[in-house]
Amino acid sequence: MSQPKNYGLNELREMFLHFFETKDHLRLPSFSLIPQNDASLLLINSGMAPMKPFFTGEQEPPRHRVTTCQKCIRTGDIENIGHTARHGTYFEMLGNFSFGDYFKNEAIHWAWEFLTSPEWVGLDPNRLYPSVFAGNETTPADDEAFRIWHEEIGIPEDRIFKFGKADNFWEHGSGPCGPCSEIYYDRGEKYGCGKPGCTVGCDCDRYMEVWNVVFSQFDNDGHDHYTELKQKNIDTGMGLERLAVVCQDVDSLFDVDTVMNITNKVTEITGASYGQSLEKDVSLRVITDHIRSASFMICDGVLPSNEGRGYVLRRLLRRAARHGKLLGVNRPFLYEVVDTVVHENEGHYPELRERQAYITKVIRVEEENFAKTIDGGMKIFDQLLAEHKEKGETTFSGADAFKLYDTYGFPIDLTIEMVEDAGMTLDRSAFDQEMQEQKTRAREARKALGDLGWAGVEFGKDIPSTEFVGYDRDTVEDAKVVALVVEDELAEELMTGVDGIVVLDKTPFYAEMGGQVADHGVITCGGAKFEVN
Structure with a gap:
């Protein structure tokens, strides 16, 4: 032939x-x-x-x-x-x-x-x-x-x-x-x-x-x-x-020319040689594929989130970051590959070069945020996995998977992959049941808040108006919490997904009014995280 x-x-x-x-x-x-x-x-x-x-x-x-x-x-x-x-x-x-x-x-x-x-x-x-x-x-x-x-x-x-x-x-x-x-x-x-x-x-x-x-x-x-x-x-x-x-x-x-050039950049950063072992090749390929996907998605306006296409992007970046750890890289590094992705594709997609700084920033911020999650979650996962293996079990409990997800913010799809890598299976039905029970608790919590939480908020009459600063920036480093809305008995459960209201002295979040949808994002303070929806 x-x-x-x-x-x-x-x-x-x-x-x-x-x-x-x-x-x-x-x-x-x-x-x-x-x-x-x-x-x-x-x-x-x-x-x-x-x-x-x-x-x-x-x-x-x-x-x-x-x-x-x-x-x-x-x-x-x-x-x-x-x-x-x-x-x-x-x-x-x-x-x-x-x-x-x-x-x-x-x-x-x-x-x-x-x-x-x-x-x-x-x-x-x-x-x-x-x-x-x-x-x-x-x-x-x-x-x-x-x-x-x-x-x-x-x-x-x-x-x-x-x-x-x-x-x-x-x-x-x-x-x-x-x-x-x-x-x-x-x-x-x-x-x-x-x-x-x-x-x-x-x-x-x-x-x-x-x-x-x-x-x-x-x-x-x-x-x-x-x-x-x-x-x-x-x-x-x-x-x-x-x-x-x-x-x-x-x-x-x-192994195609433009894709391999991206892999070469990944090997340069990680020190892992392509063709050295099957396990390392899989990780190098996952990182290469996912960073290509993420770069184009962000270029077209997708941002990491916990739902819809934003979750697809977040999942890809988290999978790539995890495979970086499997190759021994314990710091954010995916953003360093963006320039190579741009170089290999800008001839036909010039918008990549135009938006390169933005793409790089989004990936780096997501990596840094996830690094905090995965470092704590990995330690807990390893402990839980060891306990299961000591007992001779081949199924990772749904309750443990939910604990990782709910308390440590560890994504369930990542837990499933790591469980399978360890030669075990996850009790997904038990995890789903825990999730359903959490949703029920959250609904009851919203009912308990009643009009105080979701209507006129009488308590707020003596609180100064929140200063909106979102016209020229999308992050605020020095905002202060001036009020919280949550029932006393629910306070200890705030880390387990209960809804509440945080009132700040200044905010970049645009409210749902004037025909425009509300901004979504995250408020963090120390180890606490509040998802704005």
């Missing part, structure tokens, strides 16, 4: 976008990772997600042929990050789209031309294998796509694979969907599992999907009810990192 040309990731991105410009497509910049007017997604997870209105006909697209390279975040397989060659939370999706213009014939021909033509990527046609939708009891097989591949492209019938809905019918929650045709690349025996009959569709890393063209014909309402779209559309998705893996003939997406 002939080897592909060794194109760099940034070179491949530009090549793809330029190719489709020659096919009369309008090149658009990547949309933000924060979905606009789409409550079904926390974060943009595919190239077509920001363009749902164009697919459904709700909005008129800027042109009926569009090409993009879209930033994407997916965290459904976060536990696999670093362990496999194909999983990453942040990735770029190359796409060409038709909104009621061309359909299957052009889409298939152009995919083949881009991948195999010597003028473009120039992959060996004999190493490429297409697949089509086999159909099921409710949806017919995609015979049209099969015919185009066989009769027009010239692929022998035995090299065209037919798969079911799980593989060849694309849908991601609600929105446009339809049968798809994937193109797999044979990377060679060295990446195979060696099992008899290993071929396209095997779980090993030999046959890698590099192209997925979706023939968008239906709209899914989110409950598996499908209706025909007014216009037939094309939605192509091709992972940029995967294409780079093929062209550079490397083991995984973490």
Whole structure:
């Protein structure tokens, strides 16, 4: 088998976008990772997600042929990050789209031309294998796509694979969907599992999907009810990192040039050598992946929090920080990698350089705050783990996990990972029960506060007005507490999540009024923490 040309990731991105410009497509910049007017997604997870209105006909697209390279975040397989060659939370999706213009014939021909033509990527046609939708009891097989591949492209019938809905019918929650045709690349025996009959569709890393063209014909309402779209559309998705893996003939997406350069920076800081051991490689990959994700998320306006997309960001940063500790780094360091992330990506995403100082600051503050949590929590966790093992137990109690979460602010997902690393399992149902009981106590506490807590606050009549300083700063170092609202019997429980009111002499928090939502954040004093919601 002939080897592909060794194109760099940034070179491949530009090549793809330029190719489709020659096919009369309008090149658009990547949309933000924060979905606009789409409550079904926390974060943009595919190239077509920001363009749902164009697919459904709700909005008129800027042109009926569009090409993009879209930033994407997916965290459904976060536990696999670093362990496999194909999983990453942040990735770029190359796409060409038709909104009621061309359909299957052009889409298939152009995919083949881009991948195999010597003028473009120039992959060996004999190493490429297409697949089509086999159909099921409710949806017919995609015979049209099969015919185009066989009769027009010239692929022998035995090299065209037919798969079911799980593989060849694309849908991601609600929105446009339809049968798809994937193109797999044979990377060679060295990446195979060696099992008899290993071929396209095997779980090993030999046959890698590099192209997925979706023939968008239906709209899914989110409950598996499908209706025909007014216009037939094309939605192509091709992972940029995967294409780079093929062209550079490397083991995984973490070995691609731009990604490896970030890993090299991480190894420089941590002193851990890539390829030294499986455990260290996993940690280096996790840190590399998560700092890429975090940098782009913060650049697009996501901030760490305890809910929604902010929690996704916080979880990524905390996982990366923990893996830094596994590599022996006991200080904040993730923010030091931001400059490398920016350097490797600023050619196509100049906004990274423009917002670099802001991105670095957000990551550093989150690291420093988490360091205080994890240092105390790790000691308690180690003690609790030792007690379980001394008793010969293989299950880490939910009560202990809740204690770590509730008293020491230790995130449950981190506890689960560390428990699994120790060869044990967590009693999640018991933890969930403890959480539910805490919520019940909190509700009762709010009832006990009554109008005093949540209405006119009569006690405040003799307290001077709070000075608002949030127009020119978002932090205050010297604010003083002038009043607290909480029942006496609840005072000792304040560290366990009970609600209350803190009144300050000055504050950067904007209140919910004037049509604007309230600011969220944290008030800290010594070891105490009050979450402002």
